[in-house]
Amino acid sequence: MGYLSKASRTLRQSNYLSLLCSLNFNPLTNRITHGRFSVTRELFCPQSRQYSTTTRDKSAIDLSQYPPELVRNFSIIAHVDHGKSTLADRLLELTGTIKKGHGQPQYLDKLQVERERGITVKAQTATMFYKHSVNGDDCSDGKESPNFLLNLIDTPGHVDFSYEVSRSLAACQGVLLVVDAAQGVQAQTVANFYLAFESNLMIVPVINKIDQPTADPDRVKAQLKSMFDLDPSDALLTSAKTGEGLEQILPAVIKRIPAPPGRSESPLRMLLLDSYYDEYKGVICHVAVVDGILRKGDKISSAATGQSYEALDIGIMHPELTPTGILLTGQVGYVVSGMRSTKEARVGDTIYHTRTAVEPLPGFKPAKHMVFSGLYPADGSDFEALNHAIERLTCNDASVSVTKETSTALGLGFRCGFLGLLHMDVFHQRLEQEYGAHVISTVPTVPYIFEFSDGSKLEVQNPASLPSNPKQKVTACWEPTVIATIIIPSEYVGAVITLVSERRGQQLEYSFIDSQRAFMKYRLPLREIVVDFYNELKSITSGYASFDYEDSDYQQADLVKLDILLNGQPVDAMATIVHSTKAYRVGRELTEKLKTVIDRQMFEITIQAAIGSKVIARETISAMRKNVLAKCYGGDVTRKRKLLEKQKEGKKRMKRVGSVDIPQEAFHQLLKVS
Amino acid sequence: MLKSTFTPIFWVLTPKPNPQNIPSKALTRNFFTNSTPLVRHNASLNPATPSTPASAYIHLPFCRKRCHYCDFPIVALGSASTQTHLDPRVSNYINWLCREITATKVNQPASSTPLQTVYFGGGTPSLVPPALVSSVLETLRVKFGLCEDAEISMEMDPGTFDAEKMREMVALGVNRVSLGVQAFQEELLRSCGRAHGVLEVHEAIGVVKSCGVENWSVDLIASLPRQSSEMWEESLRLTIESQPTHVSVYDLQIEQGTKFGRLYSPGEFPMPSETQSAEFYKMASRMLSDANYNHYEISSYCKSGYECKHNFIYWKNKPFYAFGLGSASFVGGLRFSRPRKVNDYINFVQNLENGLVDSSGDGHIQGKDTAMDVVMLSLRTAQGLDLRSFQESFGGSAVLSLLEAYKPYVESGLVVYLDEQRRTIRIDDLNYSFLNKPNTEKRVAYIRLSDPEGFLLSNELIALAFGVIDSWKDCFPYQEAEAT
C-alpha cells in the first residue's frame, strides 16, 4: 500500500569507513572555491543569513568533497506538533547553518500560513555540514575528522500533507521518528512509521520533549517496542526546547543511517522532488541526485515530457539557495533550468543528461484528491484576478487539481480538488495572503459515483452536476471510504465507538498500545470525516484522540441530492449529496443556518431544502419592515450619503439568486453544517 | 439641438393588452443586456449657471446640556444657563461666526441674489440672546442681502424662551419656529436627558401661538427607549391639538459615542423592535394625514403651503451657505463641512480670513456623485424624482436603468411611478417605447417612494439606486443638477 517504492537498496553501514580514509583535502581547491563562493553568495543570495559552520574551513562548500559515503539524507517525521520543526531548528543551529537565536523559531516554516497556524504544510530541505569524529576519538592520530554533508527534510505532521512526507522519504535513506515523550505514539506516528518502514528506511526513534513534567519516556519506549518492534535502547531522548540530548542525534544519523546507494559513475538520474516558482529565477526544482553527477551548464531532459533544458544554476539549500555549480550522487539540491511553468516540472519525474539512455526512476503515485469544492471570486467581476492567483499558487502547490466551472449563483469559477480539508483551508488562506484573492468556497464534497438505468456512470465532483430529477433512474451510487486510525486513552473508547457508528463506521481493528491507550481502525465513508469529524472526536475525548486516515475503496451507499431553494429557485452552489438517512437532518440544519445568515430583505424569502421535487425542510425570513434615516439635520447630506454608499457596497458584495441577495458569509457558514 | 442626436428611450403607457407589440420581455432584454448605460456629458444641456446660494444655515451650538441621543457639535453651557447674554462663550462665538460670514468669498454683489431663507439650527438657537441673533442677521444682510419676505426659521427649545424673548425674535424677522418638543411624556423627556419637562412644552406652545408666529413646527422623536404606542399616539394627538402648521417626526438613531450608543442597541429592549418602530412611523403618517397634514418628506408633515422652504433647498440639491461650528455648506458644487471643535473652528475662520482655505467649490463635480445626491434627496420627498430633469442631466439610458431597477418594487408597492399629471401608473400599463411615439404625456414622469411602506424602506431603495448609478459606464464631470 506504500505511496512509493524505492528504487535503491540500502548500503551496508560498514562500507563507508574504509572509503573515508582515501579522501584527500586539497588546500588550493579550497581557496579558489572560497573566492568564488563569496562572490556568488552576494550575487545570488542577498537575503540569505550570515552563517558560521562548525567546520574548520568556512569556505568548504565544494561538494566534490562529499562523495556518497559522506552524505546522509534523512527526514524528520512525527505526529502533529511533536516537535519536528523545532528539532530541525536545533540541528541547523548545532551545525552552524543558522545562527542561534537569530532566525524565527521553526525556521523552516517559511509560509505565512505555517507561521500563523504553527504547523508545517510544506516539506523543507536544508543541507548542513557536520564534522564528525569517528569513534568519539577527536583527531588524536593527527588525522582530520571528516566533514559530513547532511540533508535534513522537515515534514508536515498533519494527515492532509502525508503526500509531502512520502515525497520526502524518496530522497532519504533514514528518518528521525520523533515522538512526544508525554503524548506517546499517536495516529500520525503510526502512519508515518509505516511510510518509512515500507520504504525500507532506517528508523531512528527520537523521544522528544523530555523536559515536560508529564514526560514518560519509558512508556513511550515500551509503545515503540510493542507497536513497531523498535529496540528501546535505540531511542534517543531529547528536548528540542532545552537542548538536552541533542548532541546524540547527528552521530546517530551518521552511524545508523546508510549513505545514499547511488553510483557516481553511472549516467545521471535525478528524482524531481518538488518545484516552486520564484519571481526572479523562475521555476526552481528540488532534486535528489540518485546516480551520476550534475554540473552547471549540463543539458538535461525530463523523462515525463521529453523536454530539454540547461542547468543554469544549481546548488543546495543551506538553508537558503546556495549555488555550488555541481551536485553529486546522493546529494539533494536545487536546479534552475529555465522552465517556464511548474507544469513542466512534474513531481516524481526523472531528469537525466540529454542524449543518454536511462531507466526512469519509479516516481510517485499521484496525489489523491479527497475533497472537492468550488472556488469563486468573492466580487463577481474578479474572475481574471482569481484565475491568475490560482495559476500562480498551483505553481507552488501542485497537489491541487483545478478545472473551470460555472454556477448560476456564483458565476465563473473553479472546481478544485484537495488532499483534505486543512489543505483546502490552507490553499484559501494562501490565495488571500500571498495573492490577495478573495474567494467564496462552496461546501466541500467528496467524489461520488452514480450509475444510471442505462448503465452509464457519472463521477460527481460537484453536486450541482447531478440532475435533480434525472431522466434516467439512478440504479446505484458509490462513495469513497477511508481506513481511519484512532488512538485514544481507553476511558474514551465508548464515546468514540458511538461517534464512529453515527458516522456509519465499520470497525476493523481494536487493540491496546499499552495499558492506557486503545488503538482502533475503522472503515468510514470519506464524507463523514471530511468536515467536522476530527473536531468532534477531539471534543468528546478532551483533546486526547489522535486520528489519521488513508484512502480506501468505494462502497455502495444510499445517496440523494439535496437542493437548496431560495424563493423557489435552486441555488446550484448550495446543492449537496447526502446519505438518505441524514437528508432530513442536514436539510433542516442548512435551512436553519441560512435563515440566520441571510439578511431580511424588502420581501419575504422562503428557504427550502428539497430532494427532487419533494420539499423536506422550509424556513421563511419575513420582509424587512423599516430602514429609514428620518433625519437630515442642517443639510449635512454627506453623512447620509456615506451610510447609503456603505449599504450599497455591502449589496455589491452579495451574490444574487433570483431577487435574493445572499451574503458571502452564507457560503462560509454552510461549510460548518456537515 | 444636442437632444436630437440621442435617441431618448422612455417608458410609456401602452394600452393593454397589445398583442402586436413586441413582447415587453424581449424588448427589456435588448435595452438592458448592457446593464451599464453610458451617461453623457451634458453641460451644454444644463447651462452652466452654478447658481449662487440664496439660503443660509447658521449653526448656534449652545445647549444647557447634551441630550443622551445627541452627537451634534454642541457646546453645553450648564443647566442653569437660560440667561446667556452675559456668557462670553456665546458672544465670542457669535463674533467668530460673523467673521466667518464676512470672510466668505462671493461672486456676486449683495444685491443680485439676496437670501431667501435663513435657518438657525443647533444646538439650541433660542438660548442665544436676541441682540446677538440680530448681529448675525445684520451681518448676513450686509454680506448677501436679505429678501423682504425671506423665511427665517429658528429651532427653539421649550424652557429656553419666554413671550418677551419670542417677541424680540419675531421683531428681528424670525418668522418660522421649529419647536423641539420631542415627546409629551415626562418620563421620556427625562430619559432622553432633555433639559425641559412637559409643563415647559405646553408653556412654549402657548408662547409661540400668543406671539403670532403663524408658521411653526412641532418636532417629535419616535422610537425612544421605553416608548409605548400609547405614548406615541398621545404625543401625536397632543401635537395635532396644538395645531402647528408643520410637524417633523424624527426617528431616533442610536449614534456611536452618545450615551444611548453605550446603553442601547437598535431593535433590542428597551428600544422598540423594528416592527414596533415601523408601526410608530405608520401611525404618525396615518394620524397626521387624517388631520390634514401633507406628508411631503420622509420626516416632514405640513398644512398646505407650509413646507419648510429652507429644507426644500436641501432636497432639491440646490446650493446653500452654512456658517458656524460643524456646519455643512454646498457652494459651487462642493459639500464642505466645518470643524466640529470650537478651537479648530476658530482656526478655520482665521484661515478663511487669510485666504488659506476656501469653503466653496469650483463648480466641477463628478456626475455620478451628483446623480446619487439627486436621487437620494429627491426620493425623500413626496414629489419624488423628476425624470425629465434627470434625463436632461444624465441621459435617457440613466433614467431607464432606474426604472428597470425599481420595477419589482412598483409591483410590491414600495415605489410609485407617476405620469406628468401625477397620476399613478399601473404596473400592467408599463411598457417600453420610444419617446418619439406620440403619447408622450403618458410617460413615467416621476418616481416616488410610497407612503408609508416605501418611505420606511427608503435606505434600501435609495441604496439600490446607488448600485445602479455606480454601474453606469461613464459619467463626465458636469456643472450642476438640481432635483427640481
Ligand SMILES: Nc1nc2c(ncn2[C@@H]2O[C@H](COP(=O)(O)OP(=O)(O)OP(=O)(O)O)[C@@H](O)[C@H]2O)c(=O)[nH]1
Ligand atoms: N516543552 C517542549 N516543547 C517543545 C519541544 N519541542 C517542540 N516544542 C513545542 O511544541 C510545539 C510544536 O512544535 P513544532 O516544532 O512546530 O512541531 P511540528 O512537529 O513541526 O508540528 P507540525 O509541523 O505541525 O506537524 C511548539 O510550540 C514547540 O515550541 C520540546 O522539546 N519541549
Ligand SMILES: [Mg+2]
Ligand atoms: Mg513542523
